[in-house]
Amino acid sequence: MDDSSSVGLTDALAAIGGGIVWVLQNLAQAFYNIGYAVTHPGLWLDWSDKEAVMRFVYYGGSVEFFFAVFAILLVITIIGIIRNPFMWGCVRVLEGFTNTLGRFFAWAGLLMVLQQIIIVIMQRIFTRPDIVIAFGIPVQFDISWYAEMLKFYNALVVSFCVGYTFVQGGHVRVDLLYAPARFGTKKVVDMLGSVFFMMPLAVLVWMYGWYFMWRHLIVPKPSASDTLDRLLMKARAMRWNVETIGFSPNGFTAYFLFKIMLVAFAGLVFLQAVAFLYRSYLEYVEGPESDGKYLDKDSLGEGEEAYEGAH
Template identity: 70%
Template sequence: MEEEAAIGLGGAFAALGSGLVWVIQNIALAFYNFGYAITHPGLWLDWSNKEAIMRFVYYGGSTEFFFVVFTAFLVLTGVGLWKNSIMWGAVRGLEGLANVLGRVFAWAGLLMVIQQVVIVFMQRIFTRPDISFGFGIPLSFDISWWAEELKLYNALVVALCLTYTFVQKGHVRVDLVYAAVSFRTKRVIDMFGSLFFTMPMAVLIWLYAWFFMWRHLIVPNPSASDTLDRLLLKSRALRWNVETIGFSPNGFTGYFLFKILLLSIAGLIFLQAIAFFYRSYLEWKEGPESEDKYLDIDRLDDPVEVHADRVDI
């Protein structure tokens, strides 16, 4: 029994060692892969070539792409640890991106309300079966198309204002132990959550959403299990097949846009996780006086500040 336990423990250490070597090798190869992709853009950006499209599809959800992003994160983190001003710059840039997207696409909510009012007027007062916009050759769709298209505005608000709401401290937080611990302990919890919960979740959503999106854009349908060679073989029969089928005969035909927004959610969450990790580390290092440093919060005219709803247990 002891011999079997020793063999099992040795096998576990061997597997751990080989896994560590694999990670280090892929980190080292990330510099080569990134350099090769930048110096040979025609291999994956020349979409007049069907093989280039399939390379783009493959690498967007590949191990190589993951390690390029992961290595870039490691390099930026290392530089930021050496010079905190660079890390603060990354925080301000990423939070600024979230704020800009949120402040722009939040107006989709107003457009949704206005369009709904127009639809009601056209149906109930003018009794028109369609709505047309434009001059000369107008853009004209059935009322049911415009009614279903309202879901796109809602999706824009959810997908592109998600990280903006987080930066603005608008998410609900349930505090089990967080509220009772010290300032620096809170920052450690935030760092741990960013690295081990938010980032992995964003990666998993990206991997699912990437191939889910492409299966609604091209045929033959790519799969996450396909190797590059298999996808290159499939490229011989490749053609664009953008999803334009609505849920009703005259309904909204741009449902592929929702797949693109799903991918956007994953990318924005990943970037915000980096910003939150950096902010948490810098606030942990600099102390309570650095809390919310450089944070661009929208404020109301009311002097009472609006904070996130909290449930303290």
């Protein structure tokens, strides 16, 4: 019994050691892969070459890409820990990008409302089966096409405003234990949440969404289990086959955009997780006086002041 226990412990330690070695090897290889990709962009960005497309497909959802991102993030984090102003700069750039993107695509909500009103008017008042927009070359689609397009506007808001909503503190959170905690405890919880919840979720969505997207853009359809050599063999027969089939005969015909937005959603969540991790760390190090430092939150202050002045 003792011998079997010692053998099991030895095997477990060997497995852990092998895993650590595997991570370190891939991390070291990542720096070489980054340099090679930057110095040979034609191998994966020249989409006139079918093999370049397949390389892009493979590496976008590969272990190599994961460790390349991890290596870049690790270097930036180490520099930021040594020089806090650099990390604050990263936070401001990432949050500024997220805010700008979210504020722009938030207008899709207004477009969704206006289009719904037009659909109701055209159906109930003018009893038209279609809507024609004529500016030189007429654009004519069935009412059901515009009705299904409302999902597209909703997807724009969800995909591109998720990080913006997070920065603005607009997501629903249950903080029965979080709210009464001390400032330092809150920041530790935030850091752990970024590393163990937000980042893994974003990576999983990206890994599944990446091949899901490409399977609706090209044929032969790539698979997550395909090796690079197999994808390069498929490149001989590769052709673009962008999905244009709607749920109804006359429905919205650009459903491939939803797959692209799924990948964009994962990328934006990951970037916001990095920004939140850095902000939480810096606020933890600098103390409560840095809470909300450089945070660009929307405010209705001017409207509130005008209201108070009128009363």
